Amino acid sequence: MTEKKKTTIVLFSGDYDKAMAAYIIANGAAAYDHEVVIFHTFWGLNALRKDEHLHVKKGLLEKLLGWMMPKGADKMGLSKMNYLGMGPHMIKHVMKKHNALPVHELVDMAQAQGVKLIACTMTMDLLGLQKEELLEDIEYAGVAAYIGGSEDGNITLFI
Amino acid sequence: MTEKKKTTIVLFSGDYDKAMAAYIIANGAAAYDHEVVIFHTFWGLNALRKDEHLHVKKGLLEKLLGWMMPKGADKMGLSKMNYLGMGPHMIKHVMKKHNALPVHELVDMAQAQGVKLIACTMTMDLLGLQKEELLEDIEYAGVAAYIGGSEDGNITLFI
Amino acid sequence: MTEKKKTTIVLFSGDYDKAMAAYIIANGAAAYDHEVVIFHTFWGLNALRKDEHLHVKKGLLEKLLGWMMPKGADKMGLSKMNYLGMGPHMIKHVMKKHNALPVHELVDMAQAQGVKLIACTMTMDLLGLQKEELLEDIEYAGVAAYIGGSEDGNITLFI
Numbered sequence A, B, C: 001m002t003e004k005k006k007t008t009i010v011l012f013s014g015d016y017d018k019a020m021a022a023y024i025i026a027n028g029a030a031a032y033d034h035e036v037v038i039f040h041t042f043w044g045l046n047a048l049r050k051d052e053h054l055h056v057k058k059g060l061l062e063k064l065l066g067w068m069m070p071k072g073a074d075k076m077g078l079s080k081m082n083y084l085g086m087g088p089h090m091i092k093h094v095m096k097k098h099n100a101l102p103v104h105e106l107v108d109m110a111q112a113q114g115v116k117l118i119a120c121t122m123t124m125d126l127l128g129l130q131k132e133e134l135l136e137d138i139e140y141a142g143v144a145a146y147i148g149g150s151e152d153g154n155i156t157l158f159i
Helices: A016-031 A042-048 A060-068 A083-097 A103-112 A121-127 A143-150 B016-031 B042-048 B060-068 B083-097 B103-112 B121-127 B143-150 C016-031 C042-048 C060-068 C083-097 C103-112 C121-127 C143-150
Strands: A006-011 A035-040 A116-120 A139-141 A155-158 B006-011 B035-040 B116-120 B139-141 B155-158 C006-011 C035-040 C116-120 C139-141 C155-158
Touching: A006 A016, A006 A042, A006 A143, A016 A035, A016 A042, A016 A083, A016 A103, A016 A155, A016 B042, A016 B143, A035 A042, A035 A143, A042 A103, A042 A116, A042 A121, A042 C016, A060 A121, A060 C083, A083 B060, A083 B121, A103 A116, A116 A121, A116 A143, A121 A139, A121 C083, A139 A143, A143 C016, A155 B155, A155 C155, B006 B016, B006 B042, B006 B143, B016 B035, B016 B042, B016 B083, B016 B103, B016 B155, B016 C042, B016 C143, B035 B042, B035 B143, B042 B103, B042 B116, B042 B121, B060 B121, B083 C060, B083 C121, B103 B116, B116 B121, B116 B143, B121 B139, B139 B143, B155 C155, C006 C016, C006 C042, C006 C143, C016 C035, C016 C042, C016 C083, C016 C103, C016 C155, C035 C042, C035 C143, C042 C103, C042 C116, C042 C121, C060 C121, C103 C116, C116 C121, C116 C143, C121 C139, C139 C143
Parallel strands: A006 A035, A006 A155, A035 A116, A116 A139, B006 B035, B006 B155, B035 B116, B116 B139, C006 C035, C006 C155, C035 C116, C116 C139
Antiparallel strands: none
16 A cells, blocks of 8 residues: 655745635645645635634734734735735636636635645634634644644645 | 656745745756756746737736736846835845846756746636747646646745 | 654745744754754845844945844734734734744744754845854855755755
8 A cells, every 4th residue: 555645735825826826736736646734824824714704702902803814715815916905806807717716616625625724723823813713624733733744745835 | 776856846926036046946956966847837927928028919907917017037026125126126236246147047047957947827827928928948737747746856845 | 763854944034924934833843853954045034133233344235235124033024914013013912912932032942952044145145144143053055055955854845
């Protein structure tokens, strides 16, 4: 029995285009029969947020942070040519025209393909994000789990 | 016969300084006798654009995108201290003073050393870039080629 | 005797949050008994700057660059939600509240754990940074050392 190849991605960025790149690589690797993990930390956690208003108990600062950060990948801005929010509309327009999947569908596809989505508990704590605010069927872990899961990886990326 | 070591870089960024870092690492790895691949996707494709005005048939949105994006690495901005375009001039000035190669020469050197330059066809399509607009002697491929080429890599970076 | 696993990080970014992520991963990998190297290049060099005013002989442009760049990690801005410098204060506030270590302490911890901190000599030269301006007990090297040290790495990241 040969071992599966492995791709692990740290998704740090909260940019729509970078989340898109991360999930396209993840889905590609999964299609190639890799074991794939995306470890979401800092702004990358926003890709896992539910697109709805939730009443969770938080401090004022955490409420403020939660209010300022995008609720889910499709609310994110672009890393380049954002133009006060016009850029994402333009990109989503060309994506639709070219039948490219929006990020929330890439996330669904990743889950369906068995890509392991992990939320970094330390940065959830820092940014005041709670489990109720994130998607179902994801895992929660810290940096130790990332190291343990990546040290025998074939492709290791930080996005 | 021992196999060659391998370095693969996803160049996602359209920043001059990041493209410079990518090409310095690529040239360094090639000098160390690595097999080296740079997979250009999203804004990183602009590093491969020809520095000339070309008449290619495009839709309006694609024309607009093509007009807004830099034509070649030497037209790119900086990831930090760009100062409305003054930063790149300053950096290029110090680069000249210290005999550092500008990015378009690092690209030439990479090609001369046999670094494989790949343009991501999916994002070319999204950004409306056509083969005529990109440098000669590059390859065209999708995410599957990236995964296949990187899963036995020694150094895998996303820049 | 089994060989140690190895994690190598290129720290290119001069953002506080990215430097924090780099040092958390580095410290985590060191705790997992990895050999760990952080290769600081471009704006990432600022994480190694001393937090004091030093009189070193420099050209005008190099003085200007030195004056514009942050002196040490704790003077850096955020990659997201920087809000003209308010963001870092907010993040440092929540970090304190949650007992997260500020980056300069993560750097100390990394040095105590034997993480090898390397400053890229080529970009020090470009940005006009001199050894006197950087922390003690770090090493100085170029891209060849990075390639040589990373080609047998388990986790290779560009941050």
